[in-house]
Amino acid sequence: MSWLVKLSQEGVEQLPNYVCFTMDKLCQRNISLWVDEYLPGLRRYFACRAHPADVDDLVQEVFAHLYWHLGRSGVEVKNPRNYIYTVAKNLLVSHSRYQKARCRAYHDSLSSDFDIPDMITPERTVIGIQDCRCVFKAILGLPPRARTAFKFHRFEGMTYQDIAERMEISKESVKELIQRALIKVRRALEEAS
Numbered sequence: 001m002s003w004l005v006k007l008s009q010e011g012v013e014q015l016p017n018y019v020c021f022t023m024d025k026l027c028q029r030n031i032s033l034w035v036d037e038y039l040p041g042l043r044r045y046f047a048c049r050a051h052p053a054d055v056d057d058l059v060q061e062v063f064a065h066l067y068w069h070l071g072r073s074g075v076e077v078k079n080p081r082n083y084i085y086t087v088a089k090n091l092l093v094s095h096s097r098y099q100k101a102r103c104r105a106y107h108d109s110l111s112s113d114f115d116i117p118d119m120i121t122p123e124r125t126v127i128g129i130q131d132c133r134c135v136f137k138a139i140l141g142l143p144p145r146a147r148t149a150f151k152f153h154r155f156e157g158m159t160y161q162d163i164a165e166r167m168e169i170s171k172e173s174v175k176e177l178i179q180r181a182l183i184k185v186r187r188a189l190e191e192a193s
Contacts, residue, residue, distance in 0.1 A: 031067055038084050045085070049092055051099075058095060062088050131189065138188035142181050149174050150181040 042062055046055045065087050070077065077083045139147060149167065152158040153174075160178075164171045 031063070031070065034066065034080050034084065035063055038081070042084070042088055045088055046092070050095065054095065058088070058091060061091055065091070130192065134188055134192040135185055138185045139181075141188075142184060145169075146177045146181045146184075149177040150185075153178050 039059065042059045043055055046058045050058055062084060066077075066084065139150065142150060145167070149163055152163045152166065153160070158166070160171050160174045163174045167174070
């Protein structure tokens with residue numbers, strides 16, 4: 001049972017300490033009533049617009065915002081429905097921006113059929129060592145400029161711009177050098193497999 005449901009059944013005292021503020025009983029009672037009244041509608045609202053795993057979190061954020069706002073400002077909300085759905089809409093926009101920045105659309109969820117090997121076998125160790133040797137050999141076989149750009153980017157974590165300044169070449173040249181290096185390393189690994 002989430003704290004949001006506890007809020008509607010047992011009162012505000014069930015919230016964690018870092019969320020609690022001094023509020024009068026009228027405000028607490030209003031929020032509890034609003035949770036009871038608007039919880040199902042908010043769930044439906046978010047279910048149509050967000051990932052199913054995020055629905056309860058978004059609903060909880062709406063009521064946490066409401067609790068925070070009313071507890072700190074003491075402002076009376078004359079039309080709670082409009083206020084709650086405005087908060088929900090704004091929260092959905094912020095959530096969408098966050099998910100877009102994290103490229104969530106490209107993430108694959110793990111299924112229960114996915115088996116993670118629980119042991120490192122000698123065979124896997126040998127294969128890993130061979131792959132590492134192959135990658136190192138491919139890196140050492142790169143032309144000097146490509147190898148230097150690749151090392152700066154992959155091993156030292158430098159940006160393309162920093163590499164370009166250090167090597168005194170253009171940023172586009174750095175991109176091209178690293179792209180060529182990656183292609184050669186990938187081909188070397190494919191040939192070894």
